Amino acid sequence: MSSASPCPDIIEVEHLSRIFRIGDMQVVGLADVSLRIARGDFVAIMGPSGSGKSTLMNILGCLDRPSSGVYRLDGVSVQGLSRDELAEIRNQKIGFVFQQFNLLARTSALENVGLPLLYAASPVADVDSRAMEALKAVGLAERADHHPNQLSGGQQQRVAIARALVNDPRIVLADEPTGALDSRTSVEIMAILQKLNREKGITTVMVTHEPDIAAYANRNVYFLDGKITRDERLPSPLDAAQELANFTKPAI
Amino acid sequence: MRSALTMLGIIIGVAAVIAMVAVGAGAESRIREQIASIGSNLIMVLSGSITSSGIRMGTGNAQTLTEEDARAILAECEAASLTAPAVRGGVQVVYGNNNWATQILGTTPEYLPIRDLSMQDGQAFTLADVEGATKVALLGKTVVDNLFYGEAPVGKIIRIKKVPFTVLGVLAPKGQSPTGQDQDDVILMPISTAKKKVIGTSQANAAAVGQILVQARDGRTAEVQTQMSGLLRQRHHLQANEDDDFTVRNMEEVFKAQETSARVMSLLLAAIASVSLVVGGIGIMNIMLVSVTERTKEIGLRQAVGAKTNDILSQFLVEAVTLSVAGGLVGIVLGIGASALISYFAKWSTEVSSGSVLMAFLFSALVGVFFGFYPARKAAYMDPIEALHYE
Known part of the structure; x- marks a missing residue:
């Protein structure tokens, strides 16, 4: 077993397939995809609708299970885990950011932030202070x-x-985090994600449609028809904080 | 607002159960009171039913019992503690310009403790009055109301069949008997006086009486019944093939049957009322299903950040139980209020027991768990991806 020695790659995907059955039809979501993502990397996944990028994100986020192939997250093979075991992995290892934010409407920002702590396996004493820190x-x-x-x-x-x-x-999985935002706010969000990625070393995987958002990532992976068509490392990704400064300049 | 409407079903159900059980319990205790008003451990022996030339006469047609029978029962049946012979007759009674048709009852002083009667005013007649056949009378409240119109009756002279009687006392009111008769529309007097001055004596036997009232020692009515039957048959020289010439009525048995039917009635009412609890439960299930659908996205998010099946299940179960228990509490308050209103307006006695309140409360909680379980389960086993992208 390779998991005996600590693997440098936090995400290891090997020959992953996901086939959906809709009635009698079989729709291929992912076809034999292999992908490794290193610890601390910032990856943007690009591709048109139906290219399989969302399917991959669901599997990476332990929300869905592959039809075949291997997915190891942080050295742990995810196959064969129960619903509740997957929920615990999501709770402990994965942070989700959605296009539509998905905040609970009738609760305060602090309570929204503290929500994952309520479901932690071991009770967390200082929910509010930890939520405040994150805010x-x-x-x-x-x-x-x-x-x-x-x-x-x-x-x-x-x-x-x-x-x-x-x-x-x-890892943080961001599914089109800027999809519902204007361009300036989008850059603000990218600045935060970049800062967390660089300062805290949190591996970030982001799905996006927009090439100028993908330009902030270190690595761009392109999907089409359930397959990876292009995988390139950006020699010099854009720095969102700097871009933000440029944004404000003309206004003054 | 929507929760309030949902709770309405439970509220009505719980309130109905409590009110109905209260009405039932009230009816039961009223019957129990009436039994007590007749006198506890009371057995009545009625004269009658002799067979002459093959024709059986009804109860009371012949006065087969005698005052000696009453004394003999007391002497021979050790389970009997008191006996009182009694004769009855309808009379017109006159005081001043007023007159009133009522029943007189000639008896001995033991009649009062047997029937659990007490004096409201004046005093009872004594054995000396019976022996001397003095012309004294004790009046029931109805008689007093219809003759005296607020005047104090004690010491006044009334006339019964033109014979003047001194009113010795007034009986404390007893109200209706379980069979609906006014127990206060009566005049008591010594048995000797009644026979000599009012009703007249039987030619065949001057000591004959219409009925004998017997009080059994605590709870031994059945024993008295058998002992007495044997004694009376022997005293009346009845052969083994002859019917009894008297009828024994154990009043307690008669009224216990009524009490049982009242209990059955109250159970029936509670059962009907609990149907509305079930209907209320279905209302809760309905609203919970709507709530689960509306909050699909929230459920998906909670699952994404690590909520396990049981976390979601208990969240929605708690919600359903909160709804039903809150409804139950309001229903309890309303039910108690409704019982008070029923007894106020319908003049029925109602009794809210803590048992029925507790039952209704537990039942409403149970309804919440039962009808909340299916929606909660539906929420807990949602597919997180579909739930997240639900619009």
Whole structure:
């Protein structure tokens, strides 16, 4: 077993297939995909709709199980785990960021951020202080008591990022995190994701349609028809903080 | 608002159960009170049913019992503690310008403790009055109301069949008997007086009486019944093939049957009311299913951040139980209020027992678990990917 020695790659996907059955039809979501992602990397996954990138993200996020092939997350093979075991892995190792933010409407930002801690296997004593720390990391500490409808789209997405961080996950999976945001706010969000990736070393995998958002990642993987068509490392990714500074300059 | 409407089913169900059980319990205790008003451990022996020339006469047609029979029962049946012979007759009674048709009852002083009667005013007649056949009378409340119109009756003279009687006392009111008769529409007097001055004596036997009331020692009514039957048959020289010439009525048995039917009635009412609890439960299930569908995305998110099957299940179960228990509590308050209103407006006695309140509360919680389980399970086993992308 290779998992005996610590593997440098946090995500190991080998010959992964996912086939959906819709009635009598078989639809291929992923066809024999192999992919390795190193610890601390920032990967953007690109491709048109139906290319299989969302299917891959669902499997990487332990929300779905492959039809065949091997997926090891942090050295642990995910095959054959039960519903509840998968839920525990999601809780402990993975942070999710969604396009639609998916915040609970009737709860405050702080409570939204603390939500994953409520489901932790071992009871967490200081839920509120840890949630507050995560909110500080995304610069929203002063909005802790606000409800989602009192926050802008960008602020809501930052709350969602704080929620993804609160459990100290190994990886953050972001499914079109800027899809519902304007370009300036998108760059703000990218700045936060880049900062967390660089400062905390959190592996980040992001699905996006937009090439200019993908340009902030270190590595771009292109999907088409359930297969990887292109996999390239960016020699010099854009720096979102710097871009943000450029944004503000003309305004002044 | 929606939760309030959902709870309405449970509220109505619980309130109905409590009110119905209260009405039933009230009816039961009223019957019990009426039995007590007749006198406890009471057995009545009625004269009658002699067969003459093959024709059987009904009960009371012949006065086959005598005052000696009453004394003999007391002497020979060790399970009997008191006996009182009694004769009855309908009379017109006059006081001043007023008159009233009522029943007189000639008896001995033992009649009062046997029937659990007490004096409201004045005093009872004594054995001396019976021996001397003095013209004294004790009036029931109804008689007093219809003759005296607020005047104090004690010491006044009334006339029964033109014979003047001194009112010695007034009986404490007893109300209706279990059979619906007014127990206060009566005049008591010494048995000797009644026979000599009012009803007249039987030509065949001056000591004949219409009935004998017997009080059994605690709970030994059945024993008294058998001992007495044997004694009376012997005293009346009845052959083994002859029918009894008297009828024994154990009043307690008669009214126990009524009590049982009241209990059956209250159970039936509670059963009907609990149907509405079930209907309320279905309402909860309905609203929980709607809630689960509406919150599909939230469920998906909770699953994504690590909620296990049981976490989701218990979240929705707690919600359903909270709804039903809150409804149950409101229903308990309403049920108690409804019982009070029923007894106020319908003049039925109602009794809210803590047992029925507890039962209704537990039942409503159970309804919540039972009808909340299916929606909660549906939520817990959702596919997280579908739930997340549900719009």
